[in-house]
Amino acid sequence: MSSPETLTLASVQEAHKLIKPFIHQTPVLTSTYINTLASTPQTPESLSNTEWSGQTPSNPILRIHFKCENFQRIGAFKARGAFHAIERLKQSPDFDPSRGVVTHSSGNHAQALSLAAKTSSIPAYIVMPTISTPSKIAATLSYSAQITFSGPTAPEREAAAQKIISSTGAALIPPYDHPHIIAGQGTAALELLSQVPTPLNAIITPCGGGGLLSGTALACSESKTKVFGAEPSFEGADDGKRGYYSGKRVEAVKSLTIGDGLRTPVGKIPWSIIYERRLVDGMYSVTEDQIRAAMRLVYERLKVVVEPSAVVGLAVALYNEDFRKMVEQEGGEEGWDLGVVFSGGNVSLAALGELFKDQ
Structure with a gap:
């Protein structure tokens, strides 16, 4: 078995060769409407009662490329x-x-x-x-x-x-x-990098246990593409972010966030890649309402089925002012090409009704 220390881009490339007969190469979608929305400043009213209340809204330029792992076998990466x-x-x-x-x-x-x-x-x-x-x-x-x-x-x-x-x-x-799990999950980003005609400035993925995020970091480790993690903030589900900025892995999470696939703490091996090897460039979190809003946007504009966990990266790009200001500063007038991984689409019609019944 590979050890965490020996996991590299080559590990992900070898994994992809091995699993190609068993998986789908999932499509990459874009939306002019969502790009325009992401590249428009939020209103001061929308930032009231948030940590950015009173600040001038950021004005990034974003071109988003959605890696649709909701179309993967079993409906997830x-x-x-x-x-x-x-x-x-x-x-x-x-x-x-x-x-x-x-x-x-x-x-x-x-x-x-x-x-x-x-x-x-x-x-x-x-x-x-x-x-x-x-x-x-x-x-x-x-x-x-x-x-x-x-x-x-x-x-x-x-x-x-x-x-x-x-x-x-x-x-x-x-x-x-587990090293084999991490290398396998990284193949989604490996495909994404080859499917987009222009180099990606960054990829953002959901982070629960960290397998997808750490695998993505390995896939991008020999490129200029930055890697970011996204989490729900509800009831401490943003353990990855809290650990990343405090320098100590959070070992327990008790959260009933609607992003049910993200209720677990970051694992030891993913943490070693995400934080100790410094292969992830930052972590961001979003609220339950922001997750719902991003999910509704995907349904109405992209016409694809996604689960709440899948859209936290998009929610960060749309609503997290810390992330958006960073893109504005680093991307300047050219902006960023951002890869957003939709991690899965396993949500029932009944659950969808519950999520949006009061909206």
Whole structure:
């Protein structure tokens, strides 16, 4: 197994070669309307009652390129890491496929590992929090996985997974804190860099456990493309940002943000890439209302299905004045070409109704 220290751009490139037969190269979309909106200053009224109240609104120029991992297999980027981990595991002489694989996940990694395991006829044992959305539970079951329910915190989920390992001998494939997962997730950014005709000034991705963000950082590590992370601020879900600017990884998160895929703390290995190796250039957070507003915009203007977790990067570009001012200062009159990764689209119609029922 690769160690965190040996993960490089080459690791991501090798992962892409290995998983190409199993994944989709997802499309990149653009929107003139969203570019115009992102390149228009927010109103002073919209900044009232925020930390930027009274400040002159920034005026960046942004051209946004959306990497649509909501069109990926199982509806999320997680398929990349799961297929890479399974394919690497199959190469190990110590792996017994009959004992299966196990993981803990709120939904997208659960589905991804179940599909990857089923593709290779390997049993999959999945630990899911009881608060997981019904649609993600149903999708995981559809791939023939065996589900065990647990409490919502990372320690509770990990303890349940350990019990399964003790009884079955299954191999653990964590949702984000694993070199093979990180290298696999980085393939989304690798594709994005090749799909956009002009060099990207930056890519911003959602950050939960940090697998996608750290993989993206590896993919961009030998280019001039900056990398940023985006998180919800609700109930401390912005652990990555708080840790990044305090210099110490936050090890526990208890948040019921609508971005349910981002309720986990940044893992040790992603943290080593994001912070210790300084491969990520900054972290930003947004409110629940800003996530809803970005989600509505994507539905109405791009006509694609995204889940709340997927749009935090777009919300940062539209509403976070610290980020927007930085783009204004660094991009100047030329502005920035910004890659925004839509991480997934696994949201039910019922959940959508709840999200927007009062708006």
